[in-house]
Amino acid sequence: MSAPIVSLRHVSVSFRGGWFRPAVEAVRNVSLDIASGETLGLVGESGSGKSTLGRVCLGLTAPTKGRLTFAGEAFGKLRARRGQLALVQQFPEWALNPRLRCGRSVEEPLVVLGAPARERRARVAAMLESVGLDAGYAERLPGELSGGQRQRVAIARALVTRPRFIVFDEAVSALDVSVQAQVLNLIGDLQAEHGFGALFISHDIAATRYVSHRIAVMKAGEIVEIGPRERFYGEPEHEYSRALLAAAL
Amino acid sequence: MSFLLQPVRAYAGLWRRDWLSAFGLALLVLLILLGALGPYLPIGDATRIAVGPRLSPPSWRFPFGTDELGRSFLPRVVLGIRATFLLSAAAVAMTACIGALLGMTAGYVRGAVDQIVARAADVLFSFPALLIGLLIAAAVGPGETSAIAVIAIATLPLFVRVVRSVTLTLSGRGFIVAAEVAGASPLRVMGLHILPNIGGAIVVQLTYALSIGMIIESALSFLGLGVQPPNASLGSLLRQGSAYLTFAPWLALSSGAVLSAAIMSVNLVGDAVRDALEPLEGRSLT
Amino acid sequence: MSALIEARGLTVAYESQGRRAIALDGADLTLGRDESLALVGESGSGKTTLGMAIGRLLPRQARREAGDLRIEGRSVFGAAEAELRALRRDKLGFVFQNPMTALDPTMRVGRQVALALGRGGGVRDLLARVELADADRVMRSFPHQLSGGMAQRVVIAMAIARQPLAVVADEPTASLDASVRDRVMATLSRLRAETKTSLVILSHDLRMVAHHARRVAVMYGGRPVEMGEVSRVLANPAHPYTRALLRADAGGRSPGARLEPIPGAPPVLGASATFCAFAPRCPMRQAPCDGTRPELRAVEGRLVACHFAEAALAEAEASR
Numbered sequence: 001m002s003a004p005i006v007s008l009r010h011v012s013v014s015f016r017g018g019w020f021r022p023a024v025e026a027v028r029n030v031s032l033d034i035a036s037g038e039t040l041g042l043v044g045e046s047g048s049g050k051s052t053l054g055r056v057c058l059g060l061t062a063p064t065k066g067r068l069t070f071a072g073e074a075f076g077k078l079r080a081r082r083g084q085l086a087l088v089q090q091f092p093e094w095a096l097n098p099r100l101r102c103g104r105s106v107e108e109p110l111v112v113l114g115a116p117a118r119e120r121r122a123r124v125a126a127m128l129e130s131v132g133l134d135a136g137y138a139e140r141l142p143g144e145l146s147g148g149q150r151q152r153v154a155i156a157r158a159l160v161t162r163p164r165f166i167v168f169d170e171a172v173s174a175l176d177v178s179v180q181a182q183v184l185n186l187i188g189d190l191q192a193e194h195g196f197g198a199l200f201i202s203h204d205i206a207a208t209r210y211v212s213h214r215i216a217v218m219k220a221g222e223i224v225e226i227g228p229r230e231r232f233y234g235e236p237e238h239e240y241s242r243a244l245l246a247a248a249l
Numbered sequence: 250m251s252f253l254l255q256p257v258r259a260y261a262g263l264w265r266r267d268w269l270s271a272f273g274l275a276l277l278v279l280l281i282l283l284g285a286l287g288p289y290l291p292i293g294d295a296t297r298i299a300v301g302p303r304l305s306p307p308s309w310r311f312p313f314g315t316d317e318l319g320r321s322f323l324p325r326v327v328l329g330i331r332a333t334f335l336l337s338a339a340a341v342a343m344t345a346c347i348g349a350l351l352g353m354t355a356g357y358v359r360g361a362v363d364q365i366v367a368r369a370a371d372v373l374f375s376f377p378a379l380l381i382g383l384l385i386a387a388a389v390g391p392g393e394t395s396a397i398a399v400i401a402i403a404t405l406p407l408f409v410r411v412v413r414s415v416t417l418t419l420s421g422r423g424f425i426v427a428a429e430v431a432g433a434s435p436l437r438v439m440g441l442h443i444l445p446n447i448g449g450a451i452v453v454q455l456t457y458a459l460s461i462g463m464i465i466e467s468a469l470s471f472l473g474l475g476v477q478p479p480n481a482s483l484g485s486l487l488r489q490g491s492a493y494l495t496f497a498p499w500l501a502l503s504s505g506a507v508l509s510a511a512i513m514s515v516n517l518v519g520d521a522v523r524d525a526l527e528p529l530e531g532r533s534l535t
Numbered sequence: 536m537s538a539l540i541e542a543r544g545l546t547v548a549y550e551s552q553g554r555r556a557i558a559l560d561g562a563d564l565t566l567g568r569d570e571s572l573a574l575v576g577e578s579g580s581g582k583t584t585l586g587m588a589i590g591r592l593l594p595r596q597a598r599r600e601a602g603d604l605r606i607e608g609r610s611v612f613g614a615a616e617a618e619l620r621a622l623r624r625d626k627l628g629f630v631f632q633n634p635m636t637a638l639d640p641t642m643r644v645g646r647q648v649a650l651a652l653g654r655g656g657g658v659r660d661l662l663a664r665v666e667l668a669d670a671d672r673v674m675r676s677f678p679h680q681l682s683g684g685m686a687q688r689v690v691i692a693m694a695i696a697r698q699p700l701a702v703v704a705d706e707p708t709a710s711l712d713a714s715v716r717d718r719v720m721a722t723l724s725r726l727r728a729e730t731k732t733s734l735v736i737l738s739h740d741l742r743m744v745a746h747h748a749r750r751v752a753v754m755y756g757g758r759p760v761e762m763g764e765v766s767r768v769l770a771n772p773a774h775p776y777t778r779a780l781l782r783a784d785a786g787g788r789s790p791g792a793r794l795e796p797i798p799g800a801p802p803v804l805g806a807s808a809t810f811c812a813f814a815p816r817c818p819m820r821q822a823p824c825d826g827t828r829p830e831l832r833a834v835e836g837r838l839v840a841c842h843f844a845e846a847a848l849a850e851a852e853a854s855r
Binding site: 045147177 | 780
């Protein structure tokens with residue numbers, strides 16, 4: 001494990017309330033590091049702030065307090081970080097633009113980056129193959145694919161620019177058991193091959209501990225525990241973590 | 250344009266099952282063809298005066314009778330169909346483009362732009378179209394231009410609101426956020442990812458707006474503020490005919506019936522398109 | 536024991552845009568009184584169709600092609616409109632996945648529960664039975680003002696209001712937070728035992744099923760392929776699909792053990808299967824599997840639809 005690719009120091013995120021509504025503190029004083037080649041699992045319930053934290057790590061939401069550094073430098077503008085970041089979200093039915101062919105969707109981040117056409121085509125074919133889909137899938141429309149297949153195309157798109165950091169936000173929650181297993185294995189294998197840092201956000205502690213190296217437990221905007229995954233196969237330290245584990249298994 | 254035609258084509262099979270929609274479509278096609286081919290059909294000259302006795306009732310020679318200047322009324326009604334459709338369609342098409350762009354930008358960019366556009370659309374929406382029509386006609390003078398302007402103002406909020414709403418929903422979807430994370434500019438996201446996916450919503454509103462446009466145009470022309478003689482639209486013909494309602498009712502009846510048929514056919518087709526494009530995707534039931 | 540609900544050879548197909556997809560392929564099922572049964576399966580297995588068929592709550596495009604489903608001996612598919620409505624109102628209760636869409640968002644909760652109770656009354660007592668403290672506040676609220684867990688308890692209350700013979704729960708806890716899932720399921724199980732109502736749970740969550748159901752039916756290709764007591768089926772599955780499903784499930788693995796996904800994809804049946812629907816993906820596939828359709832038969836205390844169930848069990852025993 002090398003120097004952290006993403007580093008948060010005392011990050012808080014507050015959303016302004018409207019009229020008659022108090023401000024909401026979604027994230028409170030969170031500090032953590034994610035190294036290259038490491039997956040940090042983030043578990044918690046809905047409303048715990050884990051999705052917001054994911055958005056902060058990608059530069060989509062600016063922290064109200066605290067600092068985010070990426071590869072040792074200040075984050076800067078999202079546009080300037082083109083190609084270094086990627087996101088895979090929960091619902092396979094909306095993961096891909098329904099009007100674009102799969103190959104075109106996977107190619108899109110490369111187009112934004114300005115890569116030449118020949119290189120793009122080669123990369124797209126290679127990526128589809130590495131997620132277990134043969135080259136013919138490039139010509140298909142998302143509507144012709146199953147949920148698991150769409151999610152795999154989304155992963156191919158996420159990896160096509162060889163990003164340094166990927167956020168998986170409930171990426172396997174909507175998938176069947178067997179497909180979930182395939183995708184979890186895929187994430188682990190691709191990370192071993194490409195060495196990206198990853199944040200795996202989920203409410204499913206069983207899936208999270210399978211794919212992560214370390215796990216952080218979040219409650220009401222705060223991290224209550226963070227530790228190696230082995231701990232979550234046995235007995236976690238914090239009582240909230242224990243409760244989550246007990247409820248799931 | 251394929252993103253507009255594709256959804257409609259894909260559901261063409263529905264016409265066969267639903268006779269009311271099929272009837273509406275047939276009627277609409279018939280009227281459009283009449284309007285388009287009117288000048289070339291052997292039904293008489295719409296502008297030549299004194300081809301027959303004035304205000305004569307329908308007969309073989311003059312299927313819709315003659316008007317107060319002795320013109321055969323049938324070709325004038327056909328001319329009216331043409332004018333009504335063309336005017337409304339042109340106004341609505343233009344408004345759809347502007348409204349869609351405004352709505353999409355407001356819905357995606359949010360912030361101040363959204364506030365201004367959304368509030369302006371709400372204000373516009375709350376004004377009765379006919380009142381605006383009177384104001385504009387008074388300012389600009391009656392005629393086709395003011396009719397187009399009124400239709401545009403009345404239907405613009407429709408498109409802005411619907412497209413804005415669809416854009417808001419789309420903005421949270423996985424593929425949009427993924428594009429943003431990949432570094433795509435807002436213009437690129439709107440053009441490549443949002444625009445092709447709002448086609449369905451626009452198509453549905455188009456038919457609805459067209460029907461509104463036709464009613465507005467007819468109302469304005471009926472009041473004398475729209476199409477001016479010697480041009481004719483169904484509304485102005487109705488105006489013309491209503492002056493002679495008691496002793497030459499066929500003028501008002503024929504133009505009124507054709508106007509009703511035209512609006513009804515647009516509404517029926519609009520309903521069918523709406524039903525066809527209603528989201529049929531649900532979760533799998535097994 | 537006379538069966539409360541019985542399905543025999545039930546085949547249901549969906550017609551959409553000229554294509555026919557079989558959702559249930561000759562499904563057999565029995566549910567007795569005072570019994571809890573879980574229908575487990577992935578998407579496309581037919582579990583939702585079977586669960587909804589109990590109340591004939593199928594969409595317009597669904598057509599029953601063969602077989603029947605009987606409740607207390609009376610055919611559900613042959614029933615007239617009025618009889619069907621009475622059945623749904625008085626004999627059955629339903630709990631759906633998302634409480635926010637199951638409840639009327641414009642009506643206060645108290646009024647909705649009162650409507651479900653009919654003339655009986657007793658809203659407060661009913662809410663207390665589903666462990667909703669502060670019943671008055673809940674009654675005054677609109678559904679969106681309640682948390683997911685509370686709203687689902689309201690739905691459960693409405694489902695049991697008229698003391699139905701059976702409650703069908705379709706993924707009742709899938710939309711709820713992990714920490715409340717167990718508690719809501721516990722409430723449902725407790726009520727079931729108290730009122731001796733039968734319960735059919737549709738779920739893909741094997742662990743939840745293991746805790747809260749006594750019997751389980753594993754569905755694949757539109758019918759149950761293994762049925763029996765949970766303790767037996769999940770601890771020592773006989774059908775190769777059940778075995779594969781358990782191996783692919785992320786829960787209960789020790790650190791370092793790799794999940795084994797099932798190769799291939801679930802079948803989309805265009806016609807009734809005359810062979811074993813799982814054969815293309817089965818590690819134990821042999822000649823008879825592609826030619827003869829396996830029917831449910833008793834093997835070691837449960838029902839299995841597999842030609843080689845005994846061999847599968849023996850193999851598992853050997854590797855212990």
